[in-house]
Amino acid sequence: MSEASHINTPKPSLLLVDDDQRLRSRMVRAFEERGYETQQASNYDEAVAIAAEESTELALVDLRMPGKSGLELVRELHRIDGATKIVVLTGYGSIATALEAVRLGATHYLTKPADVDEVIAAFDRGTGELAETAASEPALPETPSLARVEWEHIQRVLTDCDGNITKAAERLGIHRRSLQRKLAKFPSLR
Numbered sequence: 412m413s414e415a416s417h418i419n420t421p422k423p424s425l426l427l428v429d430d431d432q433r434l435r436s437r438m439v440r441a442f443e444e445r446g447y448e449t450q451q452a453s454n455y456d457e458a459v460a461i462a463a464e465e466s467t468e469l470a471l472v473d474l475r476m477p478g479k480s481g482l483e484l485v486r487e488l489h490r491i492d493g494a495t496k497i498v499v500l501t502g503y504g505s506i507a508t509a510l511e512a513v514r515l516g517a518t519h520y521l522t523k524p525a526d527v528d529e530v531i532a533a534f535d536r537g538t539g540e541l542a543e544t545a546a547s548e549p550a551l552p553e554t555p556s557l558a559r560v561e562w563e564h565i566q567r568v569l570t571d572c573d574g575n576i577t578k579a580a581e582r583l584g585i586h587r588r589s590l591q592r593k594l595a596k597f598p599s600l601r
Contacts, residue, residue, distance in 0.1 A: 422446040423468035428458040428484060429500070430476040438471070441527040455479035459487055466492035469534050472517075474501035474508060482511055489516025498533045500525055502563065565593060 425447045429435045432453065439449045450467060452458035454476055462470070470488050474481035485497050499512040502523040512520050519533040565583065572578040580590040 422448065424448045424450070424465075425469040425471065426450050426452065426458060426461055426467040426488075427471045428452045428454070428476070428481070429471075429473040430454060431473070438527060438530075445527065445531070455484050455487070458484055459491070462488055462491045462495075466495055468495065470495050470497045471530055472497060472499050474499050474512070482508070482515060485512055485517050486515045496534055498530055500530070502566065561593075565590070569594075 422445065425442055427435055427438055427442070427449060428451070429438070430453050435451050435453065439451050442449045447469075450461050452461055455478055458470075458472070461467075472481045472484050472488070476484075481499055481501070485499060488495055488497055493516070497517045499508075499517045499520045500523060501508070501520075508520075519536060521529060521533055525533075565579070568582050569576070569579045572582065576590055576594075577587050580587040583590065
């Protein structure tokens with residue numbers, strides 16, 4: 412395929428749902444630069460209203476949002492239009508939620524940080540020559556290491572405490588300095 416015909420190939424429509432406005436804006440801009448027609452929502456209600464009006468071909472859904480969860484949104488988006496390919500994106504990965512997301516209609520499951528090219532690759536899985544195999548056997552994420560699970564738990568507690576290290580250390584049942592050492596040990600996992 413020539414480069415010119417690749418550029419003229421229409422890209423599918425995408426609904427991006429994430430409560431983090433900065434991340435959402437950055438992702439929307441990156442998808443639009445790649446030619447995708449994007450719509451965005453910050454929560455379940457906004458996303459359902461958009462999908463009910465005009466369902467998109469693709470949806471990228473954050474698992475953890477205020478109010479109704481991303482899993483509930485996956486269920487509703489799948490009910491509105493069963494043809495919508497849905498990728499669930501979360502900073503808190505687990506096999507149980509991955510299986511639940513796939514059971515509810517998600518095509519794939521990615522853990523944060525995931526860049527736009529990884530998301531596009533997740534949407535593209537299941538198309539082309541291997542579509543039948545991919546559709547019958549949804550891809551599951553790799554089992555995270557114990558260190559990764561601990562890091563994600565610490566990040567979740569720290570987020571719940573609005574970044575307050577002292578409060579997070581109390582909730583985790585560890586000394587504040589121990590928490591600071593753990594945070595300094597894996598800064599690249601953010």
